[in-house]
Each structure stands twice: as structure tokens, then as C-alpha cells.
Amino acid sequence: MMPVDGRSIVTADEMRAAEDVAIAGGATVESLMDRAGREIATAVRRLAGASPILILCGPGNNGGDGYVAARLLKEAGLDVRVAALSEPRTEASRAARHRWSAAVEPFAEAAPAPIIVDALFGIGLSRPLETGAATKFAELVETATLSIAIDLPSGISSDDGCILAEVPSFDVTLALGAVKPSHLLQPAANLCGKVRILDIGVPTRSRARVLDRPALTPPGPEAHKFTRGMVAVIGGAMPGAARLASLAAMHAGAGYVLLLGDAQGAPDAIVHKPFYPEALSDVRIGALLVGPGLGRDAEAQAKLDAALATDRPLVIDGDALHLIDPDAIKRRSAPVILTPHGGEFTGMFGRSDANKIDAARQAAVRSGAIVVFKGADTVIAAPDKRATVSRSASVWLSTAGTGDVLAGTIAAVLSTGIEPYDAASAGVWLHGDAARRLGPAFVADDLARALTAARASL
Numbered sequence: 001m002m003p004v005d006g007r008s009i010v011t012a013d014e015m016r017a018a019e020d021v022a023i024a025g026g027a028t029v030e031s032l033m034d035r036a037g038r039e040i041a042t043a044v045r046r047l048a049g050a051s052p053i054l055i056l057c058g059p060g061n062n063g064g065d066g067y068v069a070a071r072l073l074k075e076a077g078l079d080v081r082v083a084a085l086s087e088p089r090t091e092a093s094r095a096a097r098h099r100w101s102a103a104v105e106p107f108a109e110a111a112p113a114p115i116i117v118d119a120l121f122g123i124g125l126s127r128p129l130e131t132g133a134a135t136k137f138a139e140l141v142e143t144a145t146l147s148i149a150i151d152l153p154s155g156i157s158s159d160d161g162c163i164l165a166e167v168p169s170f171d172v173t174l175a176l177g178a179v180k181p182s183h184l185l186q187p188a189a190n191l192c193g194k195v196r197i198l199d200i201g202v203p204t205r206s207r208a209r210v211l212d213r214p215a216l217t218p219p220g221p222e223a224h225k226f227t228r229g230m231v232a233v234i235g236g237a238m239p240g241a242a243r244l245a246s247l248a249a250m251h252a253g254a255g256y257v258l259l260l261g262d263a264q265g266a267p268d269a270i271v272h273k274p275f276y277p278e279a280l281s282d283v284r285i286g287a288l289l290v291g292p293g294l295g296r297d298a299e300a301q302a303k304l305d306a307a308l309a310t311d312r313p314l315v316i317d318g319d320a321l322h323l324i325d326p327d328a329i330k331r332r333s334a335p336v337i338l339t340p341h342g343g344e345f346t347g348m349f350g351r352s353d354a355n356k357i358d359a360a361r362q363a364a365v366r367s368g369a370i371v372v373f374k375g376a377d378t379v380i381a382a383p384d385k386r387a388t389v390s391r392s393a394s395v396w397l398s399t400a401g402t403g404d405v406l407a408g409t410i411a412a413v414l415s416t417g418i419e420p421y422d423a424a425s426a427g428v429w430l431h432g433d434a435a436r437r438l439g440p441a442f443v444a445d446d447l448a449r450a451l452t453a454a455r456a457s458l
């Protein structure tokens with residue numbers, strides 16, 4: 001059982017293609033299913049101890065995995081029952097069913113059990129579960145002391161984070177071979193519980209990954225405040241937001257933070273001046289941040305235009321995202337990182353039928369910028385189609401000011417001169433780690449200060 005951080009994210013089609021490559025290399029569907037079933041049985045034994053287990057098997061190869069695991073768990077002396085939704089329909093799952101020597105209970109009549117293993121549907125789910133089956137399924141899962149989904153909780157589609165029917169919430173999901181998008185994308189991700197990967201011997205390739213702890217180096221002995229990274233934050237109509245972003249930039253490790261606007265109440269370490277466009281051309285500025293609390297009037301537009309006209313790396317957040325034309329960003333030669341939440345993203349790029357990973361990629365291609373598409377499932381995408389998805393860090397991040405903190409954090413990392421995609425990814429990780437450290441009901445000012453501890457942990 002492997003943790004997911006840093007691992008590739010594979011769609012259902014990419015998983016099938018990987019399976020085809022393995023088969024072309026001499027494997028068979030049966031041998032892959034045997035390996036998957038063995039890994040599942042080992043994981044279930046570790047998680048369930050000696051408690052009685054009920055395995056729910058569907059008609060496809062997900063069900064086949066369930067029959068293999070059931071047989072191995074029974075051979076290991078555990079109390080295992082199987083209930084099936086219908087007869088197996090694939091050759092491999094029929095063979096696996098055949099080797100299960102005990103009874104197969106009708107799904108509708110299955111009695112509950114302390115441990116439920118869901119092997120109804122995996123990446124082959126094509127429509128919602130029928131109402132009766134969905135109700136029975138929810139009842140069995142909700143009354144279990146431990147619920148384990150094989151590959152995916154049945155009822156969520158693999159690639160877009162959508163829930164096709166009412167799906168109960170699982171304690172653990174064992175992703176076979178690789179993480180799928182719905183293990184991370186909301187709302188489906190919220191139903192998966194802890195996600196662990198089982199190695200089924202099928203190598204996968206993908207340009208999308210789960211966000212991992214970044215490798216940021218501490219300042220060297222020769223470092224001074226400007227080589228550590230200078231961040232300039234442009235203030236505006238709501239000065240608190242820019243102050244918060246500046247505070248975050250300091251605690252995320254910037255060497256020098258210049259706030260161009262009202263700094264009343266900000267720590268003395270934050271240098272402040274009134275905004276004037278010439279201040280933006282200081283070549284020592286490693287990252288310029290525009291947007292938090294900027295306002296949306298003509299003055300705000302003028303400040304944004306001044307920022308765009310510089311050759312400094314730029315983070316564009318908040319109000320500035322409402323004022324900017326995504327196609328105009330492409331004309332800029334210095335790097336740009338955009339940090340929209342869902343509403344800002346739709347406002348800039350329109351609605352998309354693609355999943356959040358692909359939507360972010362398309363936006364990155366269109367704007368030529370790194371796009372940090374925020375949410376409980378933040379996606380960072382680059383114009384070259386790399387994408388990174390963050391696991392949900394804390395439900396308590398949904399509070400005012402946390403976006404300003406993220407923008408300041410990303411600016412701090414960007415100001416050190418590292419690649420913008422890596423800077424955006426590291427910023428998202430630091431922000432999430434700071435939130436995890438704080439627990440419930442923190443305020444954004446606490447989050448900014450907790451970045452010091454997040455940074456110290458690297």
C-alpha cells in the first residue's frame with residue numbers, strides 16, 4: 001500500500017492503454033487480475049485484522065478482483081462472504097468466480113458485515129447504479145465498521161470527479177496501479193477516504209501528478225535579503241488583502257517584501273511606500289504580486305497595466321483576474337502565474353466540459369501562464385501540459401483571506417528564481433501544510449504566520 005504523493009494520475013483510457021502494453025509484453029488479463037487480487041487481499045488483511053468480511057462483486061473485472069481477493073482471504077483462514085450484483089461478464093472475472101468455491105449471495109439479500117469490500121465497479125462504470133442497488137449498497141457501507149473500495153468507490157466516474165449516483169463515503173480506497181483523477185477531484189475525492197496505491201505490476205505514464213513535498217533549499221551562507229528573494233505587492237482598494245499577502249510572503253521565506261500601498265498595522269519588517277509605477281521596474285524584484293484587494297476600477301486597471309508592462313515575474317490574483325484578458329498575458333515574455341478560484345476561472349476562460357485537470361491545462365495553453373486553479377482540489381497546470389493536483393489539505397481553508405495568503409506564498413517562492421511551475425506547486429504545498437498544522441477554525445493571519453513552520457519542515 002503506497003501513499004499517493006508525487007505519484008502519476010492516470011485516466012481510465014491511460015490505464016487501459018497501460019494494461020494493453022503489459023499484455024503485449026506477455027501478461028494476461030488473468031495474471032493481472034491475480035496480482036491485483038493478491039495485493040488487495042494483503043491490504044485487506046492488514047486493514048481488517050480478523051473481522052468478518054463481505055466482498056461485493058460486480059459483473060466486470062473489478063468484480064473479478066473481488067473474487068480473487070475473497071478466495072485468498074478465505075485460504076488465509078478469514079471469515080469471508082461474497083455477494084454479487086449479477087453474474088460475471090468478462091472471461092477473467094468468470095474464471096475468478098469459478099475458483100471461489102463458497103456461496104455467492106444475491107446482492108439484494110446480503111446481510112451486513114463489519115468489513116465491506118466494494119468490488120462492484122471500477123474504471124468501467126458507465127452509468128449510475130440502479131436505485132435499489134444504490135440503496136442497498138449505501139446501507140451495507142454505512143453500517144460497516146470499515147469500508148474499503150477497490151480502485152474506486154462504485155458510483156463515481158473515474159476521470160472527472162463526478163458522482164453518478166448517491167455514493168456512500170468510504171474509509172479507504174485502494175487504487176489499482178495508479179491514482180485516477182477522481183481520487184483527487186471533488187466532489188468524488190471526498191468519498192474516497194484514505195487513498196492508497198497497490199502495485200499491480202502495470203507501469204503507467206502520465207503528465208499529471210499528485211502534489212508532493214517540494215525540495216526547497218535554505219538560503220546559503222552568501223545569501224542576502226535580495227538574493228533570498230524580493231517580492232513587491234501592489235496594494236489597492238482593500239489594503240488588508242495586500243498586507244496579508246505581504247505577511248505571507250515574509251513567512252514563506254522572502255528576503256525583502258515591499259508593499260506598494262497602505263501598510264498600516266503590518267509588521268515593521270515589511271517595507272512600504274505609496275504606489276508609483278516606476279517602483280515596479282526595480283530589477284531586484286524577483287516576483288511582483290498584483291490583485292489581492294486591488295479593486296476593479298480605473299485606478300486598479302492602471303496598476304495592473306503597469307505591472308504587466310514590466311519584465312518582472314508576475315503573480316496575478318483576486319481582483320486583477322477580473323480585469324485581465326487571458327490572451328493579453330501571452331504577449332508577455334516574463335513568467336506569469338494566475339491563481340483563480342472557480343468563479344474567477346470561469347469568468348476568465350469560460351465554462352469547460354473537461355475535467356478540472358484538463359480545464360486548467362487548456363487555460364495554461366491559452367494564456368501561456370502557469371494556472372493555479374484553486375479549490376479543495378487545486379490544480380497547477382503549465383502550457384506544456386504538465387499538471388499537478390493537490391490533495392485536499394484542510395476543509396478550514398474555505399475562509400476569507402486564505403487566497404491572499406496563497407498568492408503571497410507563491411510570490412515568495414517565485415522570487416527566489418525557481419521555475420514558475422515549481423514555484424506555484426511549492427507555494428500550494430506550503431499553504432496546505434500551514435493549514436494542516438493549524439487544525440480547525442484558523443484565521444488567514446494565523447495561516448500566514450504558520451508558513452514559517454511549514455517552511456521549516458522542508
Ligand SMILES: NC(=O)C1=CN([C@@H]2O[C@H](COP(=O)(O)OP(=O)(O)OC[C@H]3O[C@@H](n4cnc5c(N)ncnc54)[C@H](OP(=O)(O)O)[C@@H]3O)[C@@H](O)[C@H]2O)[C@@H](O)CC1
Pocket residue numbers: 015016018019032033036058059060061062063064065089090120121122123124125126127128129130150151176177200202
Ligand atoms: N487496468 C488494469 O490494468 C487492471 C484492471 N483491473 C480491474 O478491472 C477494472 C476494470 O474492469 P472493467 O473494465 O471490466 O470495468 P468494471 O468497472 O469492472 O465494470 C464494467 C462492467 O460493469 C457494467 N456496468 C457499468 N456501469 C454499470 C451500472 N451502473 N450498473 C450495472 N452495470 C454496469 C459494464 O456494462 P456495460 O457498461 O458494458 O453495459 C461492464 O459489464 C478496474 O477498475 C480494476 O478493478 C484488474 O483486474 C487488473 C488490471
Ligand SMILES: [K+]
Pocket residue numbers: 062118119120121122149150151152153154
Ligand atoms: K469499486
